[in-house]
Amino acid sequence: MYKKILLLSILLIILGCSTKEKDNISQLFTKDDIYHISLLNTQKAQLIASLETKALLTATYLNPVFTKKNCKNFCVDVSGGEYFFVGVYINGSKINHFDDKGYFLTLNGMKPIEIKELDKDDPLRYEMPMVDNWSTYYKVKYPTVNSKKLKLVFESDRFGKDVLTFRKPKK
Template identity: 40%
Template sequence: MVRSCLSFIAIALLLGCTSKQESDLIQGYSKKVTYHKQLQKTEKIQLYQDNVTKVMLTATYLYTPDFEDHDTRDEVFIVGLHSEGQAEGALNSEGNSLTLNGKRPKEIKALSPEDERLKTLSFVTPWSRYYLVTFPHESSKKITLLFESTSYGKGALHFAKVAKYVLTKEAL
């Protein structure tokens, strides 16, 4: 009798712990899986002058694993740039450079603020300019995007074609 009462109470407690809110949370996450995956492939740097942010650069790596032995697709990023006090402030303007593992981009295309690709990104600000930047294929699993400004210095963004915790010391 005591065991059956305890079993009934335990089952009631377990059923009471699952709620509609939990399933709503899972459904909400499922709807935004793309958003969260993009967030994992987004990095940000800030360049300072006198402890004031002068340049903020965000980059989202648009790589999706292909699992082919000879994947030769170009490396594509959406790069957002906000530059304080510079009228030109463009990614490809004089004094700014962007390289991927030391290689210059094949193409830099400015995106309009209404571009559909920006709607899926996790970090978009109205004061930044956005660009679709294409680099030649990089065989390395770890890649470094380096932004250099003659006025404010340089900053590096680190990306990986596999999960970063999978990389070994040799790949780093």
């Protein structure tokens, strides 16, 4: 008798908690294409001195992420140049501006055309991987590069440099 009541109550709980719409369940298991492609095109650079990280940079190459094929719900215009989503953390600094403290960011030896600091609630920050609250985030635009290899160099006057290598997507 107790077994039947226990079995019936477990069955009612399971059926009562299930959803009737398949869309709700499938939404839990769908792949976020922008996040996935962004993660594949993200790299990290560290400037280290005395076994301590002095500056940390995460860079996501945006051009392969926001192709026409990938743009469904959220799009960023990446025409007319090479675009990067860059996060910078400088140890011991309240403001993580890499362009005014002896830090430089170049792409194949070229300086950026435009550096736009992103707000805390910018939608691009929610789509990108490896975002934290300690870093300052930028959308950086460089001139179009004809080479298939892109070398993004994060450099400091005092702590050396680190090179990130990206590949341009095939057209």
